[in-house]
Amino acid sequence: MERKIFHGKIKPVDIAQALLGEFNQGNLRAQTLGQSDKMIVQIGTEPGAVSGGQTAVTVTIQKLEDGIMVELGQQAWMGVAASLGMSALAALRNPFSLLGRLDDIAQDIENLQISERIWQVIAQSARAAGVSTDLSDRLKRVTCDYCGAANPIGEPSCIACGAPLGKMQPNTCRNCGYVIQAGDKKCKNCNQDI
Ligand SMILES: [Zn+2]
Ligand SMILES: [Zn+2]
DSSP states (O other): OEEEEEESSOOHHHHHHHHHHHHSSTTEEEEEEEETTEEEEEEEEOTTOSSSOEEEEEEEEEEETTEEEEEEOOOEEESHHHHHHHHHHHHHHOGGGGGGGHHHHHHHHHHHTHHHHHHHHHHHHHHHTTOBSSOOTTTTOEEOTTTOOEEOTTOSBOTTTOOBOTTOOOEEOTTTOOEEOTTOSBOTTTOOBO
């Protein structure tokens, strides 16, 4: 499972609609479940599609205090590998047999790229909404432990009372948007070096 966090003014429905628009066509079917704060988008091959095997993947979009968290589940395969394998075997025995299976192969390869395309659509909608995996300006404020004043990130001492702000400097993982703490060497979500 892969998870990304987008900080800023974006709602689960924004992503859900973008995914529906992109994937509910051709050989694929997409449907949404859930309501405003937590939406699930299921994307899969149309049952009984003529070409290729069957595949399905679930995207969960959850509202956070100041943004959304998107989780992409493991893509499930029903017969795609088998379909590719059959093509390879048939080709070994008789290269001309491939001619009859070109549709299957093209569709299987397209299906293999669904997860990648899902992240692309999500990144596009995030960009369009002006949000990113960077921390939003509001969360970038550091609250002073002593007087409660909100300070801009990077400020060494409180602008109101002068108390040292020390290590209270929130930031996010460049790769996935997960909020990282001072002293973290690796992202706890995606394991990327910080
Ligand atoms: Zn203060
Ligand atoms: Zn990360």
